[in-house]
Amino acid sequence: MADRPEGxxxxxxxxxxxxxxxxxxxxxxxxxxxxxxxxxxxKQARPDETVEPKEIASFAYDLIRVLGxxxxxxxxxDPKLDADTLRTMLRNMAMVRAFDxxxxxxxxxxxxxxxxxxxxxxxxxxxxxxxxxxxxxVFPSYxxxxxxxxxxxxxxxxxxxxxxxxxxxLKGRQLPIMYSSRExxxxxxxxxxxxxxxxxxxxxxxxxxxxxxxxxxxxVGEGSTAEGDFHSACLFATVxxxxxxxxxxxxxxxxxxxxxxAGSERTTFAARAVGYGLAGxxxxxxxxxxxxxxxxxxxxxxxxxxxxxxxxxxxxxxxxHSTSDDPTGYRSxxxxxEWPLGDPVxxxxxxxxxxxxxxxDRQAAMDQQCADEVKAATKEAEKNGILGxxxxxxxxTMFQDVYEELPWHLEEQAAQxxxxxxxxxxxxxxxx
Amino acid sequence: MSAGTKGAxxxxxxxxxxxxxIEAINDALNIMLERDPDVIIMGExxxxxxxxxxxxxxxxxxxxxxxxxxxxxxxxxxxGVAVGMGAYGLRPVPEIQFADYIYPGxxxxxxxxxxxxYRSATEYIAPMTVRSPFGGGIFGGQTHSQSPxxxxxxxxxxxxxxxxxxxxxxxxxxxxxxxxxxxxxFEPKRIYNGPFSGYYDRPAEPWKRFDAxxxxxxxxxxxxxxxxxxxxxxQLTILAYGTMVHVxxxxxxxxxxxxxxxxxxxxxxxxxxxxxASVEKTGRCLIVHEATRTSGFGAELSALVTERCxxxxxxxxxxxxxxxxxxxxxxxxxxxxxxxxxxxxxDKILKD
Ligand SMILES: Cc1ncc(C[n+]2csc(CCOP(=O)(O)OP(=O)(O)O)c2C)c(N)n1
Numbered sequence: 001m002a003d004r005p006e007g008x009x010x011x012x013x014x015x016x017x018x019x020x021x022x023x024x025x026x027x028x029x030x031x032x033x034x035x036x037x038x039x040x041x042x043k044q045a046r047p048d049e050t051v052e053p054k055e056i057a058s059f060a061y062d063l064i065r066v067l068g069x070x071x072x073x074x075x076x077x078d079p080k081l082d083a084d085t086l087r088t089m090l091r092n093m094a095m096v097r098a099f100d101x102x103x104x105x106x107x108x109x110x111x112x113x114x115x116x117x118x119x120x121x122x123x124x125x126x127x128x129x130x131x132x133x134x135x136x137x138v139f140p141s142y143x144x145x146x147x148x149x150x151x152x153x154x155x156x157x158x159x160x161x162x163x164x165x166x167x168x169x170l171k172g173r174q175l176p177i178m179y180s181s182r183e184x185x186x187x188x189x190x191x192x193x194x195x196x197x198x199x200x201x202x203x204x205x206x207x208x209x210x211x212x213x214x215x216x217x218x219x220v221g222e223g224s225t226a227e228g229d230f231h232s233a234c235l236f237a238t239v240x241x242x243x244x245x246x247x248x249x250x251x252x253x254x255x256x257x258x259x260x261x262a263g264s265e266r267t268t269f270a271a272r273a274v275g276y277g278l279a280g281x282x283x284x285x286x287x288x289x290x291x292x293x294x295x296x297x298x299x300x301x302x303x304x305x306x307x308x309x310x311x312x313x314x315x316x317x318x319x320x321h322s323t324s325d326d327p328t329g330y331r332s333x334x335x336x337x338e339w340p341l342g343d344p345v346x347x348x349x350x351x352x353x354x355x356x357x358x359x360x361d362r363q364a365a366m367d368q369q370c371a372d373e374v375k376a377a378t379k380e381a382e383k384n385g386i387l388g389x390x391x392x393x394x395x396x397t398m399f400q401d402v403y404e405e406l407p408w409h410l411e412e413q414a415a416q417x418x419x420x421x422x423x424x425x426x427x428x429x430x431x432x
Numbered sequence: 433m434s435a436g437t438k439g440a441x442x443x444x445x446x447x448x449x450x451x452x453x454i455e456a457i458n459d460a461l462n463i464m465l466e467r468d469p470d471v472i473i474m475g476e477x478x479x480x481x482x483x484x485x486x487x488x489x490x491x492x493x494x495x496x497x498x499x500x501x502x503x504x505x506x507x508x509x510x511x512g513v514a515v516g517m518g519a520y521g522l523r524p525v526p527e528i529q530f531a532d533y534i535y536p537g538x539x540x541x542x543x544x545x546x547x548x549x550y551r552s553a554t555e556y557i558a559p560m561t562v563r564s565p566f567g568g569g570i571f572g573g574q575t576h577s578q579s580p581x582x583x584x585x586x587x588x589x590x591x592x593x594x595x596x597x598x599x600x601x602x603x604x605x606x607x608x609x610x611x612x613x614x615x616x617x618f619e620p621k622r623i624y625n626g627p628f629s630g631y632y633d634r635p636a637e638p639w640k641r642f643d644a645x646x647x648x649x650x651x652x653x654x655x656x657x658x659x660x661x662x663x664x665x666x667q668l669t670i671l672a673y674g675t676m677v678h679v680x681x682x683x684x685x686x687x688x689x690x691x692x693x694x695x696x697x698x699x700x701x702x703x704x705x706x707x708x709a710s711v712e713k714t715g716r717c718l719i720v721h722e723a724t725r726t727s728g729f730g731a732e733l734s735a736l737v738t739e740r741c742x743x744x745x746x747x748x749x750x751x752x753x754x755x756x757x758x759x760x761x762x763x764x765x766x767x768x769x770x771x772x773x774x775x776x777x778x779d780k781i782l783k784d
Contacts, residue, residue: 191575
């Protein structure tokens with residue numbers, strides 16, 4: 001029994017009450033975002049990259065925006081990218097969207113077990129990825145396919161991984177979308193949330209120990225910032241002044257839990273920086289130019305040995321958490337429709353049109369091209385098989401890489417697996 | 433030891449309600465929230481949404497947000513606050529979304545919850561039931577498939593419970609919640625919706641077709657530390673729990689083996705009497721679990737059987753287990769200790 005089951009009744013003091021966060025809207029509710037403080041684009045100052053964190057504490061509660069309602073770039077954060085770079089950025093984002101569409105459908109058609117889209121968040125990986133050097137090391141979560149696409153990782157390889165087929169370089173070991181590509185300085189993705197954040201700090205510390213010039217960047221969902229790993233990452237980053245960028249993707253939802261369960265009712269995620277003595281920026285995550293500019297600022301800062309930066313990208317998870325999730329059960333469909341920061345692809349497109357560097361016909365042609373490219377890559381990957389029963393790789397591969405060399409007990413178990421394969425499919429598929 | 437699934441425990445069966453394991457767990461939680469105002473439920477997505485596997489569906493609506501609530505994504509925090517709530521006198525039932533995600537909470541579980549009674553000489557206790565889906569067979573890859581039970585059975589002060597049927601899930605879960613010690617309650621997610629024969633290429637069957645899905649209304653308990661005799665047999669004893677109870681049963685049926693299958697139900701405390709009685713009768717013992725082999729719970733069982741029943745054994749004790757690798761995504765069915773592996777081991781034990 002509870003210590004004092006009567007609660008307040010057993011004393012004259014007022015009864016305590018537990019606060020449990022509650023999102024503003026549930027399914028069916030009308031959505032009103034007027035409480036969100038969205039400053040005008042271009043109004044935010046751009047401090048020098050070597051600024052002391054405490055001098056920019058107010059940035060953690062502001063919102064850096066470049067693209068205005070007039071589709072023009074405004075203010076000191078305008079990264080002043082040339083039209084070709086902007087078109088590349090737009091194409092990368094459109095490609096991510098086309099890829100997500102097709103892979104999601106592929107999962108629904110039974111070609112694989114699982115998929116996760118990043119719809120509405122494309123800028124936070126594509127534009128941020130493009131602001132880094134191609135050999136800066138990235139430690140992503142599972143929603144940063146945009147970095148791989150921006151770095152030119154072949155779509156076929158991505159699909160091979162998603163299908164866990166014969167062509168999958170990860171040998172079918174990982175859940176779909178848990179990519180890894182050392183060649184693209186893209187760290188192996190873990191299913192355990194936030195583990196990548198202190199690892200990025202450690203990589204950056206190593207780079208500093210060795211007097212290297214490469215920096216590290218990590219991405220983590222706002223929900224995952226609740227994990228202790230994230231807090232360790234912040235502390236180690238600040239203690240060692242590590243050349244690292246901690247990107248928090250605040251897409252408002254962590255499966256069915258709104259950001260309030262990660263602390264957003266009382267502060268911002270960027271404000272975590274303040275307590276740790278990190279530089280903290282809060283950025284419109286659907287504004288590709290602002291994302292680029294903030295990432296570039298943080299990268300310059302890290303490269304100048306001026307310290308780590310924590311950036312919160314304020315965005316919205318436009319679709320379900322994954323193919324296993326149906327968000328209509330816990331949030332209002334209107335949230336997406338009314339999202340006041342718009343759609344990142346449309347905003348960049350409209351900007352290019354406003355500059356006279358793009359038009360709707362070219363957009364339509366590009367979208368078609370992206371869809372065709374994804375389709376062709378899918379066909380190509382399907383030659384290596386789809387997930388199916390999953391038994392595409394030689395059974396021995398299951399035992400390889402557990403250790404550098406196979407110890408006796410894994411040799412024995414590999415022999416067992418081989419025997420089982422021969423029993424089930426006598427005479428088929430030679431053992432390799 | 434109790435004799436069979438149904439009527440294993442004295443209880444007034446008031447209806448022939450059939451539930452799957454998710455519904456049975458939900459029923460147990462519902463009853464305990466109703467009966468005991470100190471019971472609270474918390475975890476990632478368990479509140480409004482009712483859990484990613486729906487085990488807590490409808491409970492927040494019924495009991496309110498201060499009894500059933502979502503938490504930050506911090507397993508360390510979830511277990512840590514459960515210890516504090518237990519110290520106050522509550523009876524928290526935290527959910528860890530997947531057993532694979534329990535690791536950030538291990539310090540609070542191992543160093544704190546498990547030892548609080550001991551180190552405070554009973555001044556404080558940490559009565560909590562940590563529910564968590566575990567095990568593979570759903571193409572979940574290495575972070576949605578693990579069976580880490582032996583990490584917990586190795587810890588003095590923790591109890592570890594694993595149901596294999598809806599009927600047992602309800603009765604065991606109620607016992608766990610009423611228990612004053614911290615309990616790890618692992619739910620075999622592969623059999624949430626129906627028992628699994630191990631033949632992945634055959635159609636899945638829903639629980640409703642099986643008697644073990646008859647779950648009485650109201651409160652009943654299945655005592656911790658009591659195994660369930662799944663089948664009577666003379667040829668050999670098979671020790672299993674969770675999903676593997678059904679797989680071994682299906683294999684024995686297919687092979688025409690008369691095995692005495694014991695569903696252990698609780699690993700700690702273990703029903704050693706039932707194990708001894710059965711092995712002394714059959715003289716042969718097979719242990720089956722999905723978890724990795726080295727230092728798995730099968731090693732403990734094998735040691736116990738060898739120490740205590742050595743002079744009754746007619747063949748060496750055998751273990752069938754998952755391989756000592758991370759759980760692979762695509763080679764899931766090559767990894768899973770399925771009918772071929774179990775069949776081979778049975779043949780070996782019965783050889784002479
Ligand atoms: C340690 C750990 N706990 C729980 C989970 C289960 N889980 C997977 S994704 C997720 C939500 C993460 O939300 P957020 O960090 O906001 O990222 P988003 O999915 O919105 O991109 C949860 C709880 C996990 N993968 N790892």
